[in-house]
Amino acid sequence: MFKKLMTLLFVVLLGTQAYALEIDLRNPQVEPLPIAVPAFQAENAAAQQVAADISRLVVQDLTGTGLFREIPPNAFISQVSSFTQPIAYPDWRAVNAQGLITGAVTVNGNQLVVKFRLYDVFAGTELGQGQQLVGTVDGWRRMAHKVADAAYSRITGEGGYFDSRVVFVSESGPKDNRQKRLAVMDYDGANVQFLTDSSAIVLAPRFSPNGDRVLYTSFESGFPRINVLNVANVGRQQLATAPGEMAFSPRFSRDGRQVIYSLANGGNTDIYRTDLASGQHVRLTSAPSIETAPSLSPDGSQIVFESDRSGTQQLYIMPANGGEARRISFGEGRYGTPVWSPRGDLVAFTKQNAGRFHIGVMRTDGSEERLLTSSFLDEGPTWSPNGRVIMFSRETQGAGGTSAMYSVDISGRNLKAVPIQGGASDPSWGPLQP
Amino acid sequence: MQTPGTIISAAGHTVLIGWLLLGWGLSSDPLEFDTMVVTTVSGEEFAALQAASTPDPGTAEPTAPVQPVTDTAPPPPADETPTEVAPPPEPVEQPVEDTPPPPPPPAPPVAEVDDVPPVDPAPPAPPPARPDLEISERPRPRVTDTIAPVPAAPPPPDAAPDEIARDEVVQDETADREIIEDEQEATAPPEAETEIAIADETPSGAVETSIRPSARPSRPAPQVEEAVEEPTEEPLTAEAETPVEPETDDAVAAALADALAGAGETATPEAPAVAAGPPMTGSEKDAFRIAINNCWNIDPGSEAARVTVTVVFELGRDGKVVGNPRLISGSGGTDASINVAFEAARRAILRCQGSAGYQLPPEKYEEWREVTANFDASGARY
Numbered sequence: 001m002f003k004k005l006m007t008l009l010f011v012v013l014l015g016t017q018a019y020a021l022e023i024d025l026r027n028p029q030v031e032p033l034p035i036a037v038p039a040f041q042a043e044n045a046a047a048q049q050v051a052a053d054i055s056r057l058v059v060q061d062l063t064g065t066g067l068f069r070e071i072p073p074n075a076f077i078s079q080v081s082s083f084t085q086p087i088a089y090p091d092w093r094a095v096n097a098q099g100l101i102t103g104a105v106t107v108n109g110n111q112l113v114v115k116f117r118l119y120d121v122f123a124g125t126e127l128g129q130g131q132q133l134v135g136t137v138d139g140w141r142r143m144a145h146k147v148a149d150a151a152y153s154r155i156t157g158e159g160g161y162f163d164s165r166v167v168f169v170s171e172s173g174p175k176d177n178r179q180k181r182l183a184v185m186d187y188d189g190a191n192v193q194f195l196t197d198s199s200a201i202v203l204a205p206r207f208s209p210n211g212d213r214v215l216y217t218s219f220e221s222g223f224p225r226i227n228v229l230n231v232a233n234v235g236r237q238q239l240a241t242a243p244g245e246m247a248f249s250p251r252f253s254r255d256g257r258q259v260i261y262s263l264a265n266g267g268n269t270d271i272y273r274t275d276l277a278s279g280q281h282v283r284l285t286s287a288p289s290i291e292t293a294p295s296l297s298p299d300g301s302q303i304v305f306e307s308d309r310s311g312t313q314q315l316y317i318m319p320a321n322g323g324e325a326r327r328i329s330f331g332e333g334r335y336g337t338p339v340w341s342p343r344g345d346l347v348a349f350t351k352q353n354a355g356r357f358h359i360g361v362m363r364t365d366g367s368e369e370r371l372l373t374s375s376f377l378d379e380g381p382t383w384s385p386n387g388r389v390i391m392f393s394r395e396t397q398g399a400g401g402t403s404a405m406y407s408v409d410i411s412g413r414n415l416k417a418v419p420i421q422g423g424a425s426d427p428s429w430g431p432l433q434p
Numbered sequence: 435m436q437t438p439g440t441i442i443s444a445a446g447h448t449v450l451i452g453w454l455l456l457g458w459g460l461s462s463d464p465l466e467f468d469t470m471v472v473t474t475v476s477g478e479e480f481a482a483l484q485a486a487s488t489p490d491p492g493t494a495e496p497t498a499p500v501q502p503v504t505d506t507a508p509p510p511p512a513d514e515t516p517t518e519v520a521p522p523p524e525p526v527e528q529p530v531e532d533t534p535p536p537p538p539p540p541a542p543p544v545a546e547v548d549d550v551p552p553v554d555p556a557p558p559a560p561p562p563a564r565p566d567l568e569i570s571e572r573p574r575p576r577v578t579d580t581i582a583p584v585p586a587a588p589p590p591p592d593a594a595p596d597e598i599a600r601d602e603v604v605q606d607e608t609a610d611r612e613i614i615e616d617e618q619e620a621t622a623p624p625e626a627e628t629e630i631a632i633a634d635e636t637p638s639g640a641v642e643t644s645i646r647p648s649a650r651p652s653r654p655a656p657q658v659e660e661a662v663e664e665p666t667e668e669p670l671t672a673e674a675e676t677p678v679e680p681e682t683d684d685a686v687a688a689a690l691a692d693a694l695a696g697a698g699e700t701a702t703p704e705a706p707a708v709a710a711g712p713p714m715t716g717s718e719k720d721a722f723r724i725a726i727n728n729c730w731n732i733d734p735g736s737e738a739a740r741v742t743v744t745v746v747f748e749l750g751r752d753g754k755v756v757g758n759p760r761l762i763s764g765s766g767g768t769d770a771s772i773n774v775a776f777e778a779a780r781r782a783i784l785r786c787q788g789s790a791g792y793q794l795p796p797e798k799y800e801e802w803r804e805v806t807a808n809f810d811a812s813g814a815r816y
Contacts, residue, residue, distance in 0.1 A: 025730055410735050411735040
């Protein structure tokens with residue numbers, strides 16, 4: 001028996017020769033991902049120009065996020081001459097392309113067909129499956145945005161935001177006589193369309209969850225009132241709010257059937273909710289202080305708002321049907337215009353402290369507050385559909401100061417102005433278009 | 435009435451209880467003795483088993499083999515292993531048979547070469563060696579023809595392994611060396627070493643006569659080498675095998691034989707050099723980790739930055755990734771974000787190997803052949 005055991009032990013010892021190396025990596029690089037986007041193939045002569053335009057816009061969308069870097073086409077070793085040809089991965093690895101997008105465009109009359117594929121070069125595999133989009137030649141920008149959205153989504157694992165629109169207040173004229181009109185644009189500042197004329201002052205437009213309507217505050221009657229505007233036909237009507245002197249800072253509920261807003265009465269401002277179908281009103285706060293700027297959580301269960309009940313303007317969260325509110329902002333200065341992130345994990349806000357304005361974010365419990373910007377006047381943050389980018393208005397100092405829209409990544413990187421003619425403020429980012 | 439009865443019963447019970455106690459004690463003793471017997475029985479085999487275990491480089495049990503050799507060396511040959519006793523005289527035959535095996539230390543060969551030729555013709559050969567130089571010229575042409583093609587290549591490699599082999603043998607067990615010396619004293623291994631070193635260098639040199647002998651030795655070289663190595667293993671294996679087979683006829687014998695055969699293989703100088711090399715140093719691991727880390731790019735604002743993924747991949751001896759890295763586990767996010775984190779990790783692993791593969795110590799290949807990498811991007815988050 002002893003001998004058997006010894007034999008067994010001996011054999012086991014001989015067999016235990018296996019090794020395995022384990023390493024821990026904790027500090028990834030943070031740099032744009034190099035991608036190659038060869039010009040999309042024009043499958044007929046009519047598609048020549050639009051194919052080039054689409055591939056350029058795809059690159060512009062992706063590199064504009066700050067997360068991707070384009071490898072210049074003149075560095076390419078391998079040229080893509082056909083959408084169906086096999087990918088020469090070694091050639092693309094040689095130029096350090098980590099992502100590769102190939103596409104083909106066909107134009108038949110006014111019909112535009114775009115096909116594209118996305119590849120992980122170093123893994124030597126296609127990411128997802130190829131897709132084909134059909135639209136009109138006039139809508140080529142949307143087609144390009146959709147291609148970029150698909151690539152962005154596939155590489156980052158998050159939804160895109162390129163095929164989306166922003167409603168904002170277009171401003172013109174001097175500061176003391178500024179003309180304001182509602183307008184919509186593509187997320188990148190293209191395709192600006194005006195929704196109202198400049199006959200009345202308009203403020204704080206807000207897109208509905210599906211982007212078909214816009215809520216805004218108008219001074220047509222001399223007092224601020226909430227209007228609902230149909231984006232498709234530009235038809236508008238005044239919202240039947242609860243009786244009060246002033247109604248402002250409206251937002252749609254997540255299902256678009258209700259509106260939450262602020263109503264001022266006798267020097268007291270509280271938050272109300274109105275059902276669009278039934279016209280019923282519910283008062284959600286009843287404090288003697290000023291409660292305003294409500295924003296619903298993505299699941300519709302809570303509302304974040306600003307209040308001066310503590311003596312200074314701070315942020316609070318309460319149940320969607322009203323009730324006890326808890327304060328979440330405790331830093332120095334004043335906090336306002338909170339907006340709940342589409343992801344649900346963050347609240348963006350405007351902060352005024354020591355004579356400067358900041359756009360910042362914090363977790364819904366008030367922790368991890370980070371200020372993303374700082375300027376003479378930054379305000380009115382709005383979230384991109386994927387909760388990754390914040391757009392806001394920035395106004396420059398002085399009598400000749402102008403207002404412009406900026407966007408910034410929630411990491412604090414990639415701050416840039418939205419290229420648009422004239423002044424603009426109060427952006428509200430709409431949903432990703434279907 | 436009751437008093438005497440009580441006394442009697444008490445005494446009787448006492449005796450009875452005492453006897454029972456003693457009885458139990460006695461009964462338990464034999465059980466213990468049984469176990470003791472087992473150990474004593476194994477004592478005989480113990481030497482053999484220890485001898486078998488000594489081949490392991492890691493275990494320092496040279497004493498075990500030494501004892502059997504020194505203590506029982508004289509008696510066993512006479513009683514049980516006449517065949518083993520024969521080996522000493524057999525050395526000449528064994529080398530001949532074993533010549534095919536590997537030739538690590540060519541040192542002894544020279545000695546035997548000298549011995550072999552002299553042995554047959556006559557022991558006087560060594561003394562007249564110088565005068566024989568002329569005679570050795572005869573073999574030159576013949577030997578060169580046959581030897582030149584084959585051994586010509588081996589000499590250089592032999593020279594390198596020689597040094598390694600010596601070091602390892604010395605490190606392994608000095609006791610074995612003593613044993614070897616005992617057996618091979620006749621063959622004069624030390625002389626062989628010194629001569630070998632000269633022979634290895636001289637072959638390329640201008641000395642012709644000396645080269646001739648060295649060429650021939652090359653064949654016997656393996657013999658001597660084996661003779662040198664074998665002694666280390668032989669005393670262990672031979673003794674272990676011989677007792678095992680006769681005593682145990684069942685499958686255990688076969689298993690032991692296989693195990694010992696394996697031990698013999700691992701005991702060869704080459705095997706331990708590759709497989710049981712020193713572990714990777716911290717700096718080597720760090721360099722490897724940094725190499726991958728340099729290509730690991732993650733978007734700190736993404737959900738994937740909150741995810742930790744464990745990826746396993748295999749490397750070839752050239753340091754290049756074999757096959758595709760595999761995701762073993764992921765935590766801290768949705769499936770989509772885990773997948774994105776894995777793809778980023780995979781890109782890092784594949785991208786930073788470059789065209790030359792990862793720079794890793796080749797002698798420790800077994801240690802880094804399979805790599806488990808844990809990617810935790812939380813450090814980059816904002």
